[in-house]
Amino acid sequence: MLKAITAVFVIKVDGIxxxxxKGxxxxxxxxxxxxxQRSAQAIQGKIYGMRxxxxxxxxxxxxxxxxxxxRLRNVWKPNPSPKNDGGLKRR
Known part of the structure; x- marks a missing residue:
C-alpha cells in the first residue's frame, strides 16, 4: 500500500x-x-514508478x-522526454 501512495505512477495489469x-x-x-501480453505471457499485478x-x-x-x-526495465527511459514519444498520457 505504501508503494501506491509514494509512486509517481501506478499501472495495473490484469490479463490483457x-x-x-495514478500519474x-x-x-x-x-x-x-x-x-x-500478446507474446503469450499474460501477467497480472501492478507496476510502480518510484522516484x-x-x-x-x-x-x-x-x-x-x-x-x-x-524486460520492462530494458525499455524504460528513466527521464522520459515528452518530445520523444508524443507526450505523456493517462489512459
Missing part, C-alpha cells in the same frame, strides 16, 4: 487489460506492456515475474 491508476505514463511504455533522486525506477508487485520486470 492495462490501466494507469502519467509514456505511450511507448504502455505499448511495450501490451506487446508482452529515486532525479530518476524514476520501476518496481512491481510480487506476482510479476522478474524476467518480465527486467
Amino acid at each position: 487489460k492495462v490501466t494507469v491508476k 502519467q505514463v509514456p505511450d511507448y511504455f504502455i505499448r511495450e506492456i501490451k506487446l508482452i 529515486r533522486g532525479q530518476q524514476i525506477n520501476l518496481e512491481c508487485s510480487s506476482s510479476i515475474p522478474e524476467n518480465i520486470l527486467q
Whole structure:
C-alpha cells in the first residue's frame, strides 16, 4: 500500500487489460506492456514508478515475474522526454 501512495505512477495489469491508476505514463511504455501480453505471457499485478533522486525506477508487485520486470526495465527511459514519444498520457 505504501508503494501506491509514494509512486509517481501506478499501472495495473490484469490479463490483457492495462490501466494507469495514478500519474502519467509514456505511450511507448504502455505499448511495450501490451506487446508482452500478446507474446503469450499474460501477467497480472501492478507496476510502480518510484522516484529515486532525479530518476524514476520501476518496481512491481510480487506476482510479476522478474524476467518480465527486467524486460520492462530494458525499455524504460528513466527521464522520459515528452518530445520523444508524443507526450505523456493517462489512459
